[in-house]
Amino acid sequence: MAAPNLSSPTSITGKTTYLDLTSTSETDLLVNAASSGKALRVTFLALCNVDGTATVDATVKIHSAASGGTGYEIVSTMTVPADATVTPLGRDLSLWLEEDRRLTVTASAADDLVVVCSYEEVA
């Protein structure tokens, strides 16, 4: 199924997903499956360091495939200070996630980083 023509979509649905990074492994945040017939527009991405004392480094990548693929950094080992939130993406700085693409997040410490992502699902 082809991605929708953005000039005449069938539906646009606002959605939000969350992630609590309990390990230092790269973790899928948002996946747009191959042939989903959808395009996902990320309009808000918040990286929140919930640790009150230690900084945490965050890396966000877009991958060239919904599974595997090559990762390309949007944010690379950016220090998120204690009790701080950084919003690398927003409505003024949105990102399209095409079919067969995914966003991943990696934290330098477990249980320190919470991620909230709002996006428009265009079909």
Next chain:
Amino acid sequence: MPIHQTARTFGARRVPTTTTASGCWQLGEVTQARRANIWPTDVDPFFSDVSLLMLFNGTSGSTTFTDSSSNGLAFTASGNAQISTVQSKFGGASGFFDGTGDYINSNTTTSALTFGTGDFTIEFWLYFTSTPAGGVLQQTPTSAPALYINIDTTFGVRIGRHGAAQLSAASDTLTANAWNHLAFVRSSGNVKIFFDGVSQTVTNTGGGIGGYDYFATRAIEIGRTADAGLDGYIDSLRITKAARYSQNFTPQTTDFLTA
């Protein structure tokens, strides 16, 4: 545009400092702050409690061993103790001890291991080619109540107090020809030994060391104990007068922070 005047900040508008930046920040603000060198960088929240920090970095064959903690102890090498680039966990080098007369000494008495009855964390990376690896560190003079950490086939990995009690864990799960992370943590009188971040089953001898008063202010030696010399490589040794780990953890993937 000054950072605090950006229009898109939500929450209270503020300017970050080099140590704190609580609140919500957009990427542009972070970029500005980083360019102005006022965005907080990685800091070790326990750094003020770090009493010894040996990164074992340097050029191959060097006998300069630097303590990167605020104590800045100056060590003198004996035997063939040297910086080696043959094996390294971080920084491209490690400390090499051949098991025969090799050690480094802080020369001067220090309170780096003077924990009293308080919490502590002693951790390091160890690479050995055959077991037992030998003595890792000790206070000198080695009479009681000097602290020591030793690895041998009789007791396994042990931390103790010369002439008195000790705590040990079987060493057969350590891996030869690979880097092993070892951590010894005392928290509120409870002592744990971690291998690669995993708590081990321990054996107390002579009552254990949970309540022991490590009051002695003495010199420190790395690379040997009264029982044996260390045969292998050691990297990133850190002693903290606080309990860093209370449960299983993932050892650090980059070198210890120096601030």
